[in-house]
Amino acid sequence: MTKYQEKIYNIQTGETIFRDFTPEEVAELEAEMEAIQSAAEAAAAEAAAKAAARQALLDRLGITAEEAQLLLGSN
Amino acid sequence: MGISKATASSVAPGAKGDLVVGSATNDAAILTVGTNNHVLTADSSTATGLKWASVAAATPNWELLSTTTLSGTTTTISSIPARRTLHVIVREATVSSIFNSRLRLRLNGDTGSNYRQAFGRFNNPSTYSWQNNTSFSFDDTFFELGQTNNQSVGQVNCGFTIQAADTTGFKPFISLGGGSATTSGPDATNHQQVITNSIYLGTSAISSMSFSWVNSASSNGGTVFIYGSVN
Numbered sequence: 001m002t003k004y005q006e007k008i009y010n011i012q013t014g015e016t017i018f019r020d021f022t023p024e025e026v027a028e029l030e031a032e033m034e035a036i037q038s039a040a041e042a043a044a045a046e047a048a049a050k051a052a053a054r055q056a057l058l059d060r061l062g063i064t065a066e067e068a069q070l071l072l073g074s075n
Numbered sequence: 076m077g078i079s080k081a082t083a084s085s086v087a088p089g090a091k092g093d094l095v096v097g098s099a100t101n102d103a104a105i106l107t108v109g110t111n112n113h114v115l116t117a118d119s120s121t122a123t124g125l126k127w128a129s130v131a132a133a134t135p136n137w138e139l140l141s142t143t144t145l146s147g148t149t150t151t152i153s154s155i156p157a158r159r160t161l162h163v164i165v166r167e168a169t170v171s172s173i174f175n176s177r178l179r180l181r182l183n184g185d186t187g188s189n190y191r192q193a194f195g196r197f198n199n200p201s202t203y204s205w206q207n208n209t210s211f212s213f214d215d216t217f218f219e220l221g222q223t224n225n226q227s228v229g230q231v232n233c234g235f236t237i238q239a240a241d242t243t244g245f246k247p248f249i250s251l252g253g254g255s256a257t258t259s260g261p262d263a264t265n266h267q268q269v270i271t272n273s274i275y276l277g278t279s280a281i282s283s284m285s286f287s288w289v290n291s292a293s294s295n296g297g298t299v300f301i302y303g304s305v306n
Contacts, residue, residue: 008153
């Protein structure tokens with residue numbers, strides 16, 4: 001059994017077959033998964049960078065996040 | 076005026092169930108008994124103008140067309156009979172070891188940009204407030220039926236309806252699906268409920284549906300029930 005397979009069920013005949021993905025289909029699926037993984041990692045890295053920059057600014061100002069919220073009038 | 080051409084012997088029933096019927100003006104013939112459970116039916120092509128025939132079974136308004144277990148990378152249900160409306164229930168479609176995985180539906184093996192889908196979502200079950208960031212997805216290459224979120228195991232339960240499924244035109248598509256991060260129904264922190272109002276731009280009648288997970292190589296089970304209606 002290969003890594004990627006399509007199960008095909010025919011309603012009219014009741015027959016079920018399993019078909020291996022073609023090399024093109026495997027390449028397309030793996031590229032899609034890789035792109036999603038990369039996008040998730042990039043988003044996580046961006047969020048971490050923003051959090052670090054925010055904390056660095058608070059440290060420079062010598063205030064806490066709660067104090068910054070009070071200063072800005074946000075809830 | 077009675078029958079003049081036929082004689083008693085020529086029209087007399089020869090066996091149990093035979094019928095004497097008119098075959099022309101002032102003429103008669105024997106119609107022998109038909110098969111059990113057949114009914115007498117008019118047919119101008121026969122000598123007597125009648126025949127015995129089976130009763131055509133009426134297509135029920137709603138009919139369960141198939142019950143299929145999801146497995147492999149993709150599960151395709153093919154040779155779907157022509158029905159005006161198809162309603163599909165996906166129960167406990169399960170996937171593991173993935174993040175942000177969506178249950179994907181393609182129709183007729185179509186991988187083109189023919190799926191136009193508008194989403195509305197309820198996220199964060201502590202409030203279940205309606206998300207203002209209702210998103211629209213145009214020219215997608217599939218319909219999204221539900222999503223699990225950053226969990227080691229997730230499950231989608233959903234239903235969708237395809238109208239005008241047996242016609243050669245665009246097909247309205249409406250779905251309601253919930254994705255959760257457990258296999259025991261909506262969980263406390265990660266349940267997401269999605270409603271979509273969509274259209275499929277393919278013009279062929281719907282004859283197959285393919286289910287797969289975006290960002291996953293395999294399904295961990297689930298069942299697809301396809302119902303069809305002539306209306």
